[in-house]
Amino acid sequence: MAVLVTGGAGYIGSHMVWALLDAGEEVVVLDRLSTGFRWAVPDPARFYLxxxxxxxxxxxxxxENAVDAVLHLAGSIVVPQSVLHPLDYYDNNSAKTGQLAAAAIQAGIRHFVFSSTAAVYGEVPDGVPVTESAVTLPNNPYGQSKLMAEQMLRDASAAHDFRYVALRYFNVAGADPAGRAGLSTEGATHLIKIACEAALGLRSGVDVYGTDYPTPDGTGIRDYIHVSDxxxxHLKALAYLRRGGQPQVANCGYGRGYSVLDVLNAVMRVERRPFEVRYAPRRAGDTASVVADATRARRLFGWTPRHDDLDHIVATALRWERQLNERKFGGLTAIHRRLAASF
Structure with a gap:
């Protein structure tokens, strides 16, 4: 049997494909390459554009493929962009998830793992890890579009022989420790990637959006989870479904938050190089603090994180950023790379 990975040429998707191949699975990838890269898909996987x-x-x-499970990782993820273009997010994240689920059901595929988000919770009490039973009140179209997709899957599961797990991601970061995959998208908005680029001289500095949140240092707090964990x-959730597990939603995080300034300081500490930090007003749709309670994923799936360390997450991200820029620019210095990028 094969596993279909949508978005398998992207950041999380490419790591997912490697992990499935490592586990001996046959893998099929579907990606439109809007933010992913064909070179990021390992050769053993069968690719459809x-x-x-x-x-x-x-x-x-x-x-054409004996698919028994879908891992749906394709989607739009930038919160401020969702505020500016909400209908695009409802189309790509909500409507197309429904279309994919309908096609899977028609093909007799019973197992579906969905890439959801902690943004479904909206504002949560500061410093209190959020559980899956918390009220879902998204404060941006990105979170709302993912919540709508979850609701579609819930209703489809009630009506058909179709089971799903919706994994609510917290802040994904880092790169494959073996150096096979990482975040490669130009203009990515992930804080750790931006900070790594600044530390390596690939950008002039980092903008911090909001210093007046009700947090210890005034900047937003997030739960950062290593992409390998x-x-x-996902692998554990898939095994759970194949064992006959019932539909579930589950948080994926470590239960501990770091502020924006904590992250920037960690990058400077690991790389041993300072960079400019600039302060700007809050962005629309951002929340003060979101930290996971991932007890359910640990209990139901037997998930045990192995990369729960901010400095380790940063170190893998930095290693990938160096590797990525060697791929792009060869042996050029940082100054030459900036000049090359301007042409």
Whole structure:
């Protein structure tokens, strides 16, 4: 049997494909390459270029491959962008998830793991790890679009022989410790990537959006989870479904938060190089603090994180950033890289 990974050419998706291959699974990837890269997909995986909302392409994929599970990682993820373009987010994250689920059900596929987000919770009490039973009140279209997709899956599961796990990601960071995959998207908004670029001289500094949040240092607090631990949670969730597990939503985080300034200081400490930090007003849709209670994932799936250390997360991200820029610019210095990027 094969596993279909949507978004498998992207950041989390490429790590997911490697993890599945390492586990001996046959892997099929569907990606439109809007933010992913064809080179990021390992050769043993079978690749299809296209959109998750293309019903004809999905029918072809399911006809050509003995798929028994879908890991749906494709989606739009930038909160401020979702505020500016909400309908695009509802289309890509909500409507297309429904179309993918419908195609899977029609093909007789019973197992579905969905990439959701902690943004479904909205504002939560400062310093209190949030559980899956917390009220879901997203304060931006990104979170709302993912919550709507979860609701579609819930209703589809009630009506069909179809089971799912929705994994609510907290802040994913870091890179494959073996150096096979990492965050490669140009203009990515992930804080640790931005800080690593600044530490390596690839950008002039880092902008901090909001210093007046009700947190110890005034900057937003997030629960950062290493991407390798996140993909392991997917493997565990898939095994749970294959054992006959019932539909679930589960948080993926470590239960401990770091502020924006904590992260910037960690990058400077690991790289041993300071960079400029600039302060700006809050961005629309951002929240003060979100930290996970991931007890359910540990208990139901047997998930045990192995990379729960901020400096380790930063070190793997820095290593990948160096490798990525060697791929792009060869042996050029940071100054030459900036000049090359300007042409």
């Amino acid at each position: 296209g959109d998750v909302g293309d019903r004809d392409l999905l029918a072809r994929i399911f006809a 996140l993909v392991e949670a």
